[in-house]
Amino acid sequence: MSIDKKITEDLVNAGISFVTTVPCKQLAGVIDEIDQHPDIFHIPSNKEDEGMGLCAGAWMGGKRPAIIMQNTAIGVTINTLATLIQYYRMPLPMLISYRGELREPVACQVEMAVYTKALLAQMNIPTYHFHKQADAEELPMILDYTFMCNKPVAILTDANFWGGYGDQ
């Protein structure tokens, strides 16, 4: 099974049926799988804080949500994480492409990469870092943990996890 399919199946098996996405090159495959899966309502957002609002509403409406986004979005969503997701104590799995790590071809991506873990740690957001595909074995546990503790939880997935960019 491809890693994109495995991640999608893990989301569905965790009861997640409402997924919002803002695309990243690394996430293209998993977004395709989610878009086609009959058990997931996929709603693309224009910005990640908007997506978190959608997820908050869906959760209060009885669905388990998830957001898929790039780590640059941490810079967009700090206020929403603090004053909506954390303040009202809501669960939110965040599958995040960790751009700007090893094998990154775009220098500017490194600028947010160096802040990513520090910002997540500053916000006391449980954070997992998938570097090798075997790391994804823990995804079902991470999803259960998220809906157990009603917190936002970050799953950072770097270029080595996704297989890099061609020659990089």
Next chain:
Amino acid sequence: MIRSEILKEIAPILRDQLVVCNIGIPSQELHAIDDQPTNFYMLGTMGLASSIGLGLALAQPKPVIVIDGDGSVLTNLGTLPTIGNNVADNYILMIIDNGSYGSTGDQPTYTGKKTDLAGMARAAGCENVVEVQDVDTGKALTAALESGKMTVMIVKCDSGNAKNPVITMDPVVIRDRFMKAVSA
């Protein structure tokens, strides 16, 4: 009419519905006029009322009324194409457009100048966009509920705020009683 006068007038219509209410003075006013477990008060996160309400409407079948503001919608304009392209017929977005940032001292927003929110909503793909004058809000809201169609209401009214205390209810309490009302 100012927003609080509109809210007073439509409170009997809102009472039995799921309501997501915008941050700041709008939530304080609704809380003071008619606090209900079916009200979700935003205490922070300017701009996301319409998104929270859309997620809620897409996730369950009961009608959802979002009380939003012109300044808040302007801060999250990406919401309009998302609403226009993900039709939930149990969703009513009521934008109280008083042309000002009420909670911060009535500074003018661009909707009090050249910007037309109704035109923007239509251009974003929203199909039922109605422009309403303050005195007609109740009638228009009832019509929107009865239509069973996703509706965006732009309610034009005067700028101004009622004086009410801040909401001191714990956010987890607001959220918990709201979720119980949603699933009741």
